[in-house]
């Protein structure tokens with residue numbers, strides 16, 4: 145792609161293949177390709193750099209990200225509540241551990257809520273992360289109603305003057321009605337405590353996810369309105385292109401990316417870097 | 425879904441004799457879209473479409489069958505053929521211990537699958553041992569121990585960071601206790617992580633598993649062939665497990681992996697409980713991809 149200096153049909157097919165294999169999806173790819181074709185008709189290209197700029201610019205337009213994202217808490221709430229949800233195995237628990245460490249390093253008093261009371265050793269896993277990050281954790285017995293854990297955690301967080309509460313939830317497939325109802329109930333409990341909460345509802349998406357990611361986002365946002373995405377496992381070979389369609393449709397930004405399994409492996413999302421990686 | 429789209433493409437075709445290149449090209453475009461939206465790999469889709477075109481051109485359009493249905497039948501049969509016509513069971517060492525190793529990317533469902541497979545074998549009156557060889561993930565060993573305890577199956581593990589030794593210990597324990605099966609749960613890892621891929625190779629050469637299963641999440645997109653191919657080349661496996669099929673992911677990754685590696689799909693995960701395990705049925709997955 146770097147060596148091409150003019151736009152021909154062969155190059156356009158190559159670009160289409162890159163977008164599709166990056167999991168950008170048929171419809172979004174089609175729209176981006178149309179925009180590229182229109183722009184190529186109107187403008188002239190002297191060299192590969194100009195062409196490359198055009199491509200990156202057209203794709204970048206499609207991605208919603210935040211202006212400045214440096215893990216600063218934007219709400220003025222005395223207790224900032226972050227609700228973390230997503231399908232099984234996407235990286236919720238690990239991402240919460242990483243976020244906890246970041247907020248702690250910024251001088252925030254952080255509390256974790258272990259609301260996955262269903263899966264084997266889920267609470268134990270979050271306890272290890274709480275210890276690694278040096279933050280507090282609220283956990284009750286396994287199989288306790290997760291809403292009861294939320295209640296307990298919010299109580300303790302408010303009474304103890306915590307700044308940030310990160311709520312870990314059990315992985316759930318978005319097609320399971322009873323599990324989505326459970327999630328909705330948890331959100332209601334949060335709101336009953338603090339009407340403006342959760343201040344952030346983050347959907348965690350595995351970068352290897354294909355077109356099902358769109359279905360996930362559509363279903364989850366109906367139950368608990370999403371405010372942003374965390375895209376995990378970008379340290380692999382998957383491009384995570386599915387987030388382009390999701391951000392467009394839901395008009396929410398990708399906030400962070402997970403780039404490994406260690407506590408320091410979480411970064412703010414940069415659309416420029418993301419688009420660049422598509423062409424690697 | 426796809427059937428309706430193809431029907432509308434073929435509305436003018438009824439009773440025209442044979443399918444020609446022109447009148448199927450529109451339908452093939454619809455099939456291509458359906459495949460890509462089902463997460464079938466870009467190149468695999470192209471290969472498949474070319475094959476369908478070959479089979480469809482010149483086919484007689486029987487007066488009683490709608491052309492759209494005919495194309496669907498050609499595709500469906502080709503899919504079932506590709507996905508593997510019959511179930512390939514896991515290896516069984518009738519005279520001594522069968523060692524099964526479970527591998528795959530992070531979060532794909534390996535630990536849960538180890539529990540499911542262990543329970544299935546136990547119900548078939550086999551004695552089973554589980555090995556907790558994920559030495560990295562927080563509480564991974566606890567997770568497997570909890571699963572083992574719930575089904576009365578011993579879990580061999582220790583507090584070390586030595587996955588190879590844990591596997592050796594588990595095999596020794598299984599031999600000493602005349603077990604029929606030992607199932608090795610390994611840590612999730614990236615196919616591009618040299619150190620961790622080397623660890624798998626070391627486990628393999630140390631205990632010589634009879635069966636290696638590659639666990640894949642059904643919602644995996646275009647990247648499926650990359651990890652499947654790399655694991656196949658670096659570790660080699662005997663079968664694939666497709667998990668989280670109880671969701672609405674089409675599972676096209678299974679077709680991609682099967683086409684590129686030729687490995688059989690052996691099991692399907694259909695839920696989080698230890699009983700949520702099914703044997704693979706190619707016709708069901710074919711209908712789902714075309715859904």
Ligand SMILES: Nc1nc2c(ncn2[C@@H]2O[C@H](COP(=O)(O)OP(=O)(O)OP(=O)(O)O)[C@@H](O)[C@H]2O)c(=O)[nH]1
Nearest residue numbers: 232233234235236237238315377402403404530531
């Ligand atoms: N390589 C890599 N692995 C990750 C990343 N984030 C999470 N993981 C791994 O993915 C696996 C699943 O992570 P979890 O945090 O348990 O995922 P989860 O969404 O909480 O899972 P459930 O609670 O079971 O739904 C673990 O092995 C993590 O170490 C990442 O950014 N990169």
Ligand SMILES: Nc1nc2c(ncn2[C@@H]2O[C@H](COP(=O)(O)OP(=O)(O)OP(=O)(O)O)[C@@H](O)[C@H]2O)c(=O)[nH]1
Nearest residue numbers: 232233530531532533534535536612668693694695
């Ligand atoms: N709905 C559903 N969930 C599943 C299935 N298989 C596994 N899970 C869930 O997926 C999540 C990840 O499963 P694990 O067994 O921890 O995955 P893993 O591959 O061992 O993860 P790592 O060891 O971190 O690589 C858990 O929440 C499981 O309950 C399945 O077939 N259906």
Ligand SMILES: [Mg+2]
Nearest residue numbers: 236237260315
């Ligand atoms: Mg979790």
Ligand SMILES: [Mg+2]
Nearest residue numbers: 534535558564
């Ligand atoms: Mg595991």
